[in-house]
Amino acid sequence: MPYKISSYFKKSTHSAPLAVFRIGFGLMMLISIIRFWSYGWIEKLYLKPDFHFSYYGFEWIKPIGDWTYLIFIICGLSAFFVALGYKYRLAIITFFLSFTYIELMDKTTYLNHYYFISILSFLMCFLPANAYFSVDAYHRKVQYDRIPKWCIDSIKLLLGIVYFYAGLAKINSDWLFKAMPLKIWLPSKYDLPFIGENLMQQEWFHYAMSWSGMLYDLSIPFLLLYRKTRVIAFLLVVFFHIFTRVLFPIGMFPYIMIIGSLIFFEKDVHLRIIGFIKRGIRFLQPVKVSVEHKVHAMRYQSIILPIIGLFFLIQFLFPFRYLLYPGELFWREEGYRFSWRVMLMEKRGYANFKVVNQKTDEYFYVDNDDFLTAFQQKQMSFQPDFILEYAHFLADHFQAQGHENLAIYVESYVALNGRRSRPYVDPNVNLLTQKRSFKPKTWILPFNDDINGL
Amino acid sequence: MKRWIPLLITILFLQACSDSDDDAVTSSSDDFDRKAMLENWADNRIIPAYEDLNTKLGSMVEAKDDFVNNPNEVNLEALRTAWLDAYKVWQHVEMFSIGRAEQINYAFQMNVYPTNVDDIQNNIQTQNYDLSSVNNHDAVGFPALDYMLYGVGNSKAEVISYYITDANLNLNYLSDLVDRMKSLTQSIVDDWKNGYRDDFVNNTENSATGSINKLANDYIFYYEKGLRANKIGIPAGNFSNEPFPDKVEAYYHGSGSKVLALEGLTAVQEFFNGVAYNSTNDGRGLADYLDALDINATEEALSTAINNQFDDARNAIQPLDDSFADQVQNNNNMMFEAYDQLQLAVVLLKVDMLQALDISVDFVDADGD
The missing domain is CATH 1.20.1420.20 (M75 peptidase, HXXE motif)
Incomplete structure (x- = not known):
């Protein structure tokens, strides 16, 4: 067995798939940044709000005023350099750091696919993605058409984890036996051409979508791996992602996944793509760079491999950390993020904060519009870590205004997957007595219903 | 197949850049x-x-x-x-x-x-x-x-x-x-x-600019701010350390605030049910829409719950003094009670109703998962 493992890490493969992946990834990220900027979201999400919700332990990461634009410029430029394969190592590290910084600025904007980009770019920091068809290769006048096989396999593994875990998360009673939340979301797409007024309204269709979505997520990594089903699987990927793109506002993610899935193809496809790009840039009259038919030397492989091993171990285990918490995961959301739980919940809440002077018993309610954007209010209202952080922020704010002996209570209601709204946080707990931590939050009221499954 | 992939990717790139919205088609077959x-x-x-x-x-x-x-x-x-x-x-x-x-x-x-x-x-x-x-x-x-x-x-x-x-x-x-x-x-x-x-x-269409979405948002905004906060909550001091009797509607008139608040609540309930203005003709409204969707058959109909809550709010406002300014000064607890009843309907409208209709609050314009 040890022999097998060490021989696996000595295997090499053609470097074209990784080069194409690098180009697709870089361009997609560049487009994402430009799109994000052009929609005015930098201003709206990071500059306009007075207060930002931080990840526990990352409170020091905040938007930096107008300099925030610079972070996006750096992020976009480094993505472009990644695509070019120009100073690749520096570019991908810069991209990973700037992109992750952006995502850590405010957890209101958390999306699984942003997390995916962060960890994927982390992984790519260790891969020789500039070995072939890159500006770096052009400069060093040599390109290597072989790279260690594990480099490409690691990306396949990460993509596979995303799909497979997303599929596992769909194995729950709300998704499979109540067709929730699709039963809410699909009928509201009544304005789609052709299918909006009929198919989208059919209950059987909601169930069909739920079940096929679950089966798709669980099986697609294997269908992509297996040569005979690969083309069909890729068509499925394209169909599935385009369809979800039509239905839901999910931005660039579907395109990123489609382009990303190309890595499962053999080198012929990628050489053809590279040839296609080469014809496109013929006008630049690039000098031909000689191809060395040997494996791109990787320094520090003995350090890199354990790091990547640890990285994947965390990826395997982290989504299951919710098992350490009591109660219903969907209700309490302890261990919900960073676990590929995508589109599983239609959850909304309402949180009304009460500021009390404990000496005089005088109190007043907070108008959340004074402090939070509509988007922040929406996210805060059903996520307990947001509620707690906001309560402490309010206390700081009102203390600075001269209020004394403060206690802060919240009257909150949450509705989950079509169930009637019910009280969420214990209204008798002074939130200021609670500290942020990873411990179970005792002040969340019980769900009083069951969602069975993984 | 394989030779088509570059072309397919080009199309995807172009589509990704354009992000076009689909045009709405209106018909009525559902x-x-x-x-x-x-x-x-x-x-x-x-x-x-x-x-x-x-x-x-x-x-x-x-x-x-x-x-x-x-x-x-x-x-x-x-x-x-x-x-x-x-x-x-x-x-x-x-x-x-x-x-x-x-x-x-x-x-x-x-x-x-x-x-x-x-x-x-x-x-x-x-x-x-x-x-x-x-x-x-x-x-x-x-x-x-x-x-x-x-x-x-x-x-x-x-x-x-x-x-x-x-x-x-x-x-x-x-x-x-x-x-x-x-x-x-x-x-x-x-x-x-x-x-x-x-x-x-x-x-x-079901978009930020669609009529149903806009009006549903306006409606809830009015209920929460125009009715609940302005007419009752702010004068009673729900948002401040002390009450503000001089912030009632029709303050100088002296005894108009209750009449106007009740009229506002009637308007809210009639709109919810789709009742015609100045008439008892009951047409299609949000209540009927909720009944048609019926996303949770196991519980009491949401439309009923909302109507009951409106009735409770009305019953809490009715015993108040014609002048809310006087009511605030004489027995503010009754104002608080009225506020609490109004507040419970905010939850039903903003959380439960919008969830059922799948309408987002105030056009939160960002990507989802």
């Missing part, structure tokens, strides 16, 4: 006819209410003209009555911040209270004012008239003498206020009748 609901709202509720308000404001203009020509007690009384009649109808239209009303910030030009007496007096003295200015939102509309008709003197005789002493200045401002309310309202009625009605009714 269970609930959304266009019919919009027609019911426009034809049986919004337009008739605006027309009624326009008529009432027309009468107010006439009463005002009589008073300007002859500022006596009889004419003052007639003008005051016309004002209150129009103010009651106003409660039925404040929630419709859509179309021209949204463009011109109609509600801000008609009903911002407490009114700012300093601004009003300053406008009168300088005679140099632009009533449409944002700075004058608290010096125009029904609340400014409340002050002009009840606040400038302690008795009718004092009010009249106020208009006789500085006749030109004071009567001018009164006149301008009334005329402006009428002309604003007229422009909105005209807009609905000259094309906007069809735009509104045909815009059935």
Whole structure:
């Protein structure tokens, strides 16, 4: 067995798939940044709000005023350099750091696919993605058409984890036996051409979508791996992602996944793509760079491999950390993020904060519009870590205004997957007595219903 | 297949860059006819209410003209009555911040209270004012008239003498206020009748700019701010350390605040059920929409729960003093109770109803997972 493992890490493969992946990834990220900027979201999400919700332990990461634009410029430029394969190592590290910084600025904007980009770019920091068809290769006048096989396999593994875990998360009673939340979301797409007024309204269709979505997520990594089903699987990927793109506002993610899935193809496809790009840039009259038919030397492989091993171990285990918490995961959301739980919940809440002077018993309610954007209010209202952080922020704010002996209570209601709204946080707990931590939050009221499954 | 992949990728890139929205196609083959609901709202509720308000404001203009020509007690009384009649109808239209009303910030030009007496007096003295200015939102509309008709003197005789002493200045401002309310309202009625009605009714798509989404958001905004907070919560001191009896609606009138609040709540409930304005004809409304969707068959119908909560709120408001200012000062706990009942419906509307309708609150424009 040890022999097998060490021989696996000595295997090499053609470097074209990784080069194409690098180009697709870089361009997609560049487009994402430009799109994000052009929609005015930098201003709206990071500059306009007075207060930002931080990840526990990352409170020091905040938007930096107008300099925030610079972070996006750096992020976009480094993505472009990644695509070019120009100073690749520096570019991908810069991209990973700037992109992750952006995502850590405010957890209101958390999306699984942003997390995916962060960890994927982390992984790519260790891969020789500039070995072939890159500006770096052009400069060093040599390109290597072989790279260690594990480099490409690691990306396949990460993509596979995303799909497979997303599929596992769909194995729950709300998704499979109540067709929730699709039963809410699909009928509201009544304005789609052709299918909006009929198919989208059919209950059987909601169930069909739920079940096929679950089966798709669980099986697609294997269908992509297996040569005979690969083309069909890729068509499925394209169909599935385009369809979800039509239905839901999910931005660039579907395109990123489609382009990303190309890595499962053999080198012929990628050489053809590279040839296609080469014809496109013929006008630049690039000098031909000689191809060395040997494996791109990787320094520090003995350090890199354990790091990547640890990285994947965390990826395997982290989504299951919710098992350490009591109660219903969907209700309490302890261990919900960073676990590929995508589109599983239609959850909304309402949180009304009460500021009390404990000496005089005088109190007043907070108008959340004074402090939070509509988007922040929406996210805060059903996520307990947001509620707690906001309560402490309010206390700081009102203390600075001269209020004394403060206690802060919240009257909150949450509705989950079509169930009637019910009280969420214990209204008798002074939130200021609670500290942020990873411990179970005792002040969340019980769900009083069951969602069975993984 | 494989040779098509580069082409496919190019197409994807182009599509990713364009992010085009699909055009809405309107037909009515599913269970609930959304266009019919919009027609019911426009034809049986919004337009008739605006027309009624326009008529009432027309009468107010006439009463005002009589008073300007002859500022006596009889004419003052007639003008005051016309004002209150129009103010009651106003409660039925404040929630419709859509179309021209949204463009011109109609509600801000008609009903911002407490009114700012300093601004009003300053406008009168300088005679140099632009009533449409944002700075004058608290010096125009029904609340400014409340002050002009009840606040400038302690008795009718004092009010009249106020208009006789500085006749030109004071009567001018009164006149301008009334005329402006009428002309604003007229422009909105005209807009609905000259094309906007069809735009509104045909815009059935489920997007931030779709009529149902916009009006549902306006409706909840009105309920939460215009009704719950402004009429009850703020005067009772729900948002401050101390109560503000002088922040009630129709403060100078003295006993109008309850009538107006109840009228507002009636408007809210009638709109929810799709009841025609000034009639008992029950057409399609949000309640019917919720019943058609029926996303949770195991619990009591959401429409019933919401109607019951409206009834509870009404029952909590009914025993209050006609003057909320007096109620705040004498027994504020009853104001708090009324507020709490109103508040429970906010949760049902904003959380449960919007979840069932899958409408987002206030166009949160960002990507989802």
